[in-house]
Amino acid sequence: MPASPSTARVINDRLALRLLQQRGPLTAGQLKQLTGLSRPTVADLVDRLTAAGLITVVGESDQQRRGPNARLYGIAADRAQLAALDVRTDGVTVTVADLLGRELTRAAAPIATDTATGPAVEQAVALVERAVRGARAERLHTLTVGAPGLIDPATGELRDSSGLPVWHRRLVGVLQHRLPGTRVVVENETNLAALAEQRDGAARDRDTFVLLWLGGGTGAAVILDGTLRRGASGGAGEIGFLPVPGTSGLPSATDCEGGFHQLASAPAVMDLAAEHRIAGHAFDKPQARGAADAAGLVGHAVRLAAGQARAEADGTAPGGPPEADGTGNAARFLEALADRLALGVASVAAVLDPGCVVLGGEIGQAGGDALAARVEERVARLSPLRTEVRASVLGGAAVLRGALLTARDSAQEDLATPPGVDPDSSSGQGS
Incomplete structure (x- = not known):
């Protein structure tokens, strides 16, 4: 069934906004070429979006010809503000941005694991409110919250998950109450990280891939087509x-100990590093068991192993066994970690055949190409399905970036949709 005229207009407007967001300022002629729409249709959508305050003239093209056809249109960055909140078990980080996604302010606060639910929620909400005031965000349209755990697809709410703080589930409702004019959306942190890696990171050229999250815990996000x-x-x-x-x-319905988590989570990686006598500042802090601590040890091991390889290549390696300076231990640690990660990657490949798996999170980024190559080599021996393994570009920052991208897309689509029109109920495009 063809879309109604009003629905077609909204679809076209969204398409134009998406192009302006991805490519930057464009002329009406460039919009016509990129969208395939007719000149009158493009002229109408430019007038609509300008009248709605969503786009504005930001300059002129460098073409010889002057006049209306040379005007460059860009997103009106101050039309609304956005926020993204990364919720971890030990703290929160928030960023506030304009409609282009340009960061206006960022703040973070630790939340001790023994903090009661009420005070923990208040600390997180207060941080968001201070950031919004600091950015002078008078029109905060959308706040996207990235959190660990399951998101109910029917309600969009964070489900009760064993091992996660109770304040995670209470937080969204309190944020909505304290920010009544703002749309608050919650999404799984790994899903947001995958969206960010697809837009700005290691999977920019992939329509199908899996992100394997390696942080404080483990998870995966699936992008298909x-x-x-x-x-x-x-x-x-x-x-x-x-x-x-x-x-x-074996894992149970309420506890992932015995599952892949036991091999690849931050505490597991740190235990493996200790077994291989990888020294690092993280071991100077008895309570250090988080993603950043594990990532520091992995990065340290990668540097040690690379230094040994260079020394062997140019003949400057010291005499005696590699264990004397720790480099041999570092290489064996990376090999053992790759053995573990390959179990998860090969399982993903056997079920989904994504062709590409990104090792995400702080640990995946710290391992870099050295760890990714080791994992890919092992997966090639475990599975007949060709699977490229890449290291994350964004690491732990991918959650916040993905949340901001999601907030931006949501706000732009909402602002471009007149009341009473549901462009998602039909498909089609204007002429």
């Missing part, structure tokens, strides 16, 4: 519960 797949209950990618060899038992 350019679309994020959440699963029937929102649990697609809960790879921490995947039964794998090498663990102390």
Whole structure:
């Protein structure tokens, strides 16, 4: 069924906004060429978007011809503000940006694991409110919250998950109450990281890939044919519960110990580093078991192993066994870690055949190409399905970036949609 004229206009407006967001300022002629729409249709959408305050003239093209056809139109950055909140078990980070996604301010606050639910929620909400005031965000349109755990696809709410603080689930409702004019959206942190890696990171050239999250915990996000797949209950990618060899038992419905989580989470990586006598500042802090601590050790091991390889190549390696300076231990640690990660990647490949897996999170980024190459080599031995393994470009910052991108897309689509029109109920395009 063809779209109604009003729906077609909204679809065209969204398309134009998406192009302006991705490519920067464009002339009406360039919009015509990129959208395939007729000249009158483009002229109408430019007038609509300008009247709505969503785009504005930001200059002229460098072409010889002057006049209306040379005007460059760009997103009106101050039309609305956006916010993104990255919620972890030990703290929160918030950023506020304009409609172009340019950051206006950023703030973070630790929240101790023994903090009661009420005070923890208040700390997080107060941080968001201070950031909004600091950015002078008078029109905060959308706040996207990235959190660990399952998101109910029917309600969009964070589901009760074993092992996660209660304040995570209470937070969204309090934010909506304290920011009544703002749309508050919650999404799984790994899903947001995958969207960011697809837009700005390691998977920019891939429509189908899986992000394997390696941080404080483990998770996966599935992008198939350019679309994020959440699963029937929102649990697609809960790879921490995947039964794998090498663990102390089997996972249960309420506990992922015994699953892939036991091999690849930050505490597991730190235990593996200790077994291989990888020294690092993280071990100077008895309570350090987080993603940043594990990532620091992995990065340290990568540098040690690379230094040894260079020294062997140019003949300057010191005499005696490699263990004397720790480099041999570093290489063996990376090999052992790659063995573990390959179990998860090979399982993903066997079920989804994505062709590409990105090692995300702080640990995936710290391992870099050295760890990714080791994992890819092992997966090639475990699976007949060709799977490229890449290191994250964005690391832990991908969650906040993905949340901001999601908020930006949501706000632009909402602002471009007149009341009473549902462009998602039909498909089609204007002439």
